[in-house]
Amino acid sequence: MSSEVLESDWKVYRKSLEGWRERYLAKQNEKLIKIVINTEHTPTEQFWNAKGFVDEQAKILQDCLDHHSRSNMFMSLLLMLRYELINESDLNEFSEDLRSRLVQLINS
Numbered sequence: 001m002s003s004e005v006l007e008s009d010w011k012v013y014r015k016s017l018e019g020w021r022e023r024y025l026a027k028q029n030e031k032l033i034k035i036v037i038n039t040e041h042t043p044t045e046q047f048w049n050a051k052g053f054v055d056e057q058a059k060i061l062q063d064c065l066d067h068h069s070r071s072n073m074f075m076s077l078l079l080m081l082r083y084e085l086i087n088e089s090d091l092n093e094f095s096e097d098l099r100s101r102l103v104q105l106i107n108s
Helices: 007-036 043-065 073-082 096-106
Strands: none
Touching: 007 043, 007 073, 043 073, 073 096
């Protein structure tokens, strides 16, 4: 198993980032709405719960997507899998070598 990033994997990664981010944020926005409209909490609790949630999501996005580069691609993909920003089926377009290395680490 090589640690060198194939050009084809790099192209798939770059092409997929925006879609993965938007899909993830659509799910998180639904969760945020539920936090804000939760009538079991006061408006103050709703606000602070929402702020905490947004801060947590911002950290996840920064960990996964900031400073993406070819040399950081593997770690970025690994973090995205761990944070469930992507899933194993999102790896289908990548090379077998890259998929197997990621799946092996995520399942260990």
